[in-house]
Amino acid sequence: MQMGSTVSRGAIRLGPFRLDHPFIIAPMAGITDSPFRRLMRRRKSALVVSELVSATGIQYAGKKTLDLLKYEEEERPVGLQIFGEDPDHLCKAAQYVERLGADFVDLNMGCPVPKVVKRGAGSAMCRDPLGLSKVLSAMVRSVRIPVTIKIRTGWDANSRNALEIVRVAADSGVTWVAIHGRTRAQGYSGLADWELIGEIKAKTALPIIGNGDVSTPELALEKVDRYGVDAVMVGRAALRNPFIFEQANELWSGRGYRLPDSGSYLSLLEEQRELLLGAYEPRYAMIHMRKFLAWYSSGFPGCHEFRSKVFTISDPEVVWDLARLFFEKCTSERDMKFLSQPFLMGGHG
């Protein structure tokens, strides 16, 4: 089936990067590791960002922490995201990211998790614009690669100060700001406030990436048109529809897109399997893949039964065979309602 078409548009600029279109996979801890980032780049996410990595952890150079910062050439443009509250650690971590050769360093200022905000990191950084100004300026001075930030709209309904933070970021030399349209207090409840994102965009020259609740390629395009944002980040919806960036790119280029068929899913699964087995041992690769199989299958007939099998069978090869069989059979009858239903209501940004 061919889905809608629109006015043809071309490449965009985001900071120093020239991108074919403005649709980007959002960073997600435990999900956007290097294999999945490569998969999403191949499925046309315009750039990729790692999950959050502790700036203080980088100072201690633990293997687990440093492994999170590994990336492959095919991911470029690739940013590595750090978080922390210690300005010295943040600057040193940014320099480490630069030495690794990443294209930009992103500072997580949206994480709502108590363990993180209690220390003054993540979304707590937005509570002290003056202090933030010093930290951001120091980070920008300490590296040559772009420094970018990802924030929420504010701490709570009474302090939605994202515009002030964007101004501080612009004055400090930050290259762009990604805004998840919820306050820290909201967590993942309610809806992302795109009106506020649009108002902020209208008041700043700094590139703004809008984020939150974009569940279809049509909505991704609509966000650019309606709110004037420079780019759109899509997180959870890409887990249920890993073709969303290809589809949004087709719409951006003025073409319609075809819904994925069984062949699209089978090649996606094969690629992801190869990428995971290249990075992890087979048992871990399968444990990791189970989550994706559950997300990819949602809305297809028999998805509940498929999921319960996937999570109870322990032999990785049997699970892979089951997955192939499932997607071979049933790609034409997806219940699209599933795609806009809330899920995964918790995360680090």
Ligand SMILES: Cc1cc2nc3c(=O)[nH]c(=O)nc-3n(C[C@H](O)[C@H](O)[C@H](O)COP(=O)(O)O)c2cc1C
């Ligand atoms: C499981 C999960 C993990 C996340 N981890 C991160 C993270 O490491 N860094 C970050 O900036 N945001 C993180 N986020 C937030 C997302 O990047 C995004 O802002 C949020 O999910 C809203 O976008 P969406 O509605 O398109 O999913 C995470 C979200 C989820 C669901």
